[in-house]
Amino acid sequence: MKELNHIAVLPEEVIEGLNIKRDGTYIDCTFGQGGHSKLILSKLEKKGKLIAIDRDPKSISVAKKIKDSRFIIKHGLFSDIYQFAKEEKIVGKVNGILLDLGISMIQINDENRGFSFRRNGSLDMRMNPEVGIPAKKWLEKAKREEIELILRRYGEEKKSRKISRSIFRQNHKKNLKKITSTRQLVEIVSQIVSYKRKHPATRTFQAIRIHINNELEELKEVLEKSLMVLAPLSRIAVISFHSLESRIIKNFIKKYDSNSIINKKTFKKNIPEYIKLKLIEKIKPKRSEVYKNPKSRSALLRIIQFYIHE
Incomplete structure (x- = not known):
């Protein structure tokens, strides 16, 4: 690191x-x-x-x-x-x-904390890693509609429905590898979203982080x-x-x-x-x-x- x-x-x-x-x-x-x-x-x-x-x-x-x-x-x-x-x-x-x-x-530069979409690491996002549920576990357990709501409410992401469908499919379809890393999430979002002045995963990461930490x-x-x-x-x-x-x-x-x-x-x-x-x-x-x-x-x-x- x-x-x-x-x-x-x-x-x-x-x-x-x-x-x-x-x-x-x-x-x-x-x-x-x-x-x-x-x-x-x-x-x-x-x-x-x-x-x-x-x-x-x-x-x-x-x-x-x-x-x-x-x-x-x-x-x-x-x-x-x-x-x-x-x-x-x-x-x-x-x-x-x-x-x-x-x-x-401290949080952004540690790839194992999962805050940065520019670094590959464990998709955690907890500000206190000793408390609560990691982002990867939440994404695995959450309903598709809940993921969509969080992306729209906390990320103001216009393509929240498409992203939530892709996330849910990745985590629940047989023979597909569950999302556990930041790179996996970035790749999924990048196939759907494109921004001129910001990274495509900016809003998604913001939304999930806000939710995980109840910010x-x-x-x-x-x-x-x-x-x-x-x-x-x-x-x-x-x-x-x-x-x-x-x-x-x-x-x-x-x-x-x-x-x-x-x-x-x-x-x-x-x-x-x-x-x-x-x-x-x-x-x-x-x-x-x-x-x-x-x-x-x-x-x-x-x-x-x-x-x-x-």
């Missing part, structure tokens, strides 16, 4: 957008290889604190190499943000939350739970990479873009509170960043201001 360094997307813009306080408390919900976390730590003084979260055991191994009293790593889903904040006694005290929804190079429901949950841990006048920075993520984030902001009453039983003893979110800025990578890091080209950073009062 060839190792490539992961480059943090929009690093300067994230730091500026979070408006970091030297003694503040921050949560990086997607540690990855620690690019953003290390930048946040560089802006914190001795009383500052950074909690990082990741579900991938390899990312946890990287994080544990950081020997810093201001830094704590949590292994798990970022939808458990409230529980992690409760454990560290920082509920209602968090000054900023970062969500970088991109895939880590969109996780995103909805972490956004809502973030409201339970943030301090007044704090910020949320979210980097999305495709329209499905973007739509969820836009709807979340819209839901709270005017004063909304929320009765949070887990926060401040049942006192109803007014919550308001305001989109401060939307930022895309500069040409110079895209040139250095082509994977950043589809990134979109949203900086959201959080207001709260009784």
Whole structure:
């Protein structure tokens, strides 16, 4: 396996957008290889604190190499943000939350993880290989209609029916080899789909990955739970990479873009509170960043201001 360094997307813009306080408390919900976390730590003084979260055991191994009293790593889903904040006694005290929804190079560059359609390896796609069902097992067990639905819903793939038929046929017809590798899946899709500006398997791989890791429901949950841990006048920075993520984030902001009453039983003893979110800025990578890091080209950073009062 060839190792490539992961480059943090929009690093300067994230730091500026979070408006970091030297003694503040921050949560990086997607540690990855620690690019953003290390930048946040560089802006914190001795009383500052950074909690990082990741579900991938390899990312946890990287994080544990950081020997810093201001830094704590949590292994798990970022939808458990409230529980992690409760454990560290920082509920209602968090000054900023970062969500970088991109895939880590740790995952892409390891062919045995099955995330890359450009590398041949086991068709797994689990962000935590110790939990859940691999993509190849799901494709083998799923009904054709279910595969079609997932490709259409999470990949927005126009030829989802044809692709699902080919996948189902390959896995269920006698004398045909079941799909167990990324190369097999790519070959099937490439016979049906052709895009001018992207790999033919892009949408299929995206859809299956999102389904296997329950990514969109996780995103909805972490956004809502973030409201339970943030301090007044704090910020949320979210980097999305495709329209499905973007739509969820836009709807979340819209839901709270005017004063909304929320009765949070887990926060401040049942006192109803007014919550308001305001989109401060939307930022895309500069040409110079895209040139250095082509994977950043589809990134979109949203900086959201959080207001709260009784």
